Amino acid sequence: AQSVTQLDSQVPVFEEAPVELRCNYSSSVSVYLFWYVQYPNQGLQLLLKYLSGSTLVKGINGFEAEFNKSQTSFHLRKPSVHISDTAEYFCAVIQPTGGFKTIFGAGTRLFVKA
């Protein structure tokens, strides 16, 4: 069965510092991978996705993620964060041959401090 593990529940970081939010998944078949962001009192919106091709994926707001098949990871990175990046971030997986069920991780709350 698929599962998604976000290794950090909270990540505090100072403004303009780099950040990495870690995500590991388990699946015996190929998957699609996503990162969503949830700003306070809002729904989730897509940051970026990996379907196939280049393993380095660039998303909105300067975020990027790298798919590592051997380590079954899809870590999210940003070289310099802003206060406005404070939000909760969710890693998610879809197994293309298994219907369209999206499995979400538990989320990582990113706090950006001035």
Add this chain to the structure above:
Amino acid sequence: EAQVTQNPRYLITVTGKKLTVTCSQNMNHEYMSWYRQDPGLGLRQIYYSMNVEVTDKGDVPEGYKVSRKEKRNFPLILESPSPNQTSLYFCASSFSGRVAGELFFGEGSRLTVL
């Protein structure tokens, strides 16, 4: 504007009083789904629908019902709410098919059952 609209956004009710949370999308998406979000648990799928008149259980369907009589609407029904259904609920939709995957979310409905 492409959007998923949920109503009500906030609701306080009492145990056993039937309620319906509506969800409507204007993107002609085939796939629609309901999630509940609880602290530390991420998003868990309640029910989903691949198309009109096609619905199926997600991971936590107990205590909920859904229907999909029209493509744009996917209401969530709590026939006899209980306090353990106090949660933040999200409706989401997407296209089906090869480029499927990205979910579009509503802004959420915060439900409190006393």
